[in-house]
Amino acid sequence: AQSVTQPDARVTVSEGASLQLRCKYSYSATPYLFWYVQYPRQGLQLLLKYYSGDPVVQGVNSFEAEFSKSNSSFHLQKASVHWSDSAVYFCALSMGYKLTFGTGTSLLVDP
Amino acid sequence: ETAVFQTPNYHVTQVGNEVSFNCKQTLGHDTMYWYKQDSKKLLKIMFSYxxxxxxxxxxxxxRFSPQSSDKAHLNLRIKSVEPxxxxxxxxxxxxxxxxSDYTFGSGTRLLVI
Incomplete structure (x- = not known):
């Protein structure tokens, strides 16, 4: 069955440290993958997306993600986090007419 | 401004009442969706048009029913809400x-008491 797994419910990092948020997917066809961020009391905002081509995709606010077909993964990374990056991050898989989300990772950046 | 607009932002109602939520997009998009996000932040699709x-x-x-008058509007009605x-x-x-990638509105928070 198609699914998205985010194994880390909460991640805490210090400001200026590097970050990786993990995402694993299960899908039999070519995956269309997304990362969204949700700040408190707001909707979701698109960070980046992968359709095909270069497995490393760049997004907004210096985020990037690497697609790995062999590992069925789409991990989100950032070289140096800022306190304003504290939010909930969702990995998502498009399956035609619907977007299926992982359970989210709550990121807390210690100032 | 082009975006997805939702009203109301917040609604409190009693069990058994009927509520309606409005959604309008000014992006010229063809497809609209309703998602439910629970208290644990889990997101589940409900409808897409x-x-x-x-x-x-x-x-x-x-008791949930979507209503679409044109491709820019998608409302959600809940008859007889439950906790x-x-x-x-x-x-x-x-x-x-x-x-496709989605553009989200800021959400309508419903509290049923």
Whole structure:
């Protein structure tokens, strides 16, 4: 069955440290993958997306993600986090007419 | 400004009442969606419409009904709300329906007491 797994419910990092948020997917066809961020009391905002081509995709606010077909993964990374990056991050898989989300990772950046 | 707009932001109601939420997008997109986000932040699709046609209808209680007057509007009505309907309801749109990225509204928070 198609699914998205985010194994880390909460991640805490210090400001200026590097970050990786993990995402694993299960899908039999070519995956269309997304990362969204949700700040408190707001909707979701698109960070980046992968359709095909270069497995490393760049997004907004210096985020990037690497697609790995062999590992069925789409991990989100950032070289140096800022306190304003504290939010909930969702990995998502498009399956035609619907977007299926992982359970989210709550990121807390210690100032 | 082009975006997805939802009203109201917040609504408190009693069990058994009827509520309606509005959603409008000014992006010129063809497809609109309703998602439910529960208290644990889990996101579940409820409905999606493409050019006013219902294309996805997940397993939701029959008291929920979407209403689309044109492709820029998708409202959600809940007849006789129950406590488990307390959640944030997120409206979204996409340029095309198939494998597209979404633009979300800021959500309507419903509290059923």
């Amino acid at each position: 493409n050019n006013k046609q219902l294309i996805v209808n997940e397993t939701v209680p029959r 488990e309907d307390s959640a944030v309801y997120l409206c979204a749109s996409s340029l095309q329906g198939w494998n």
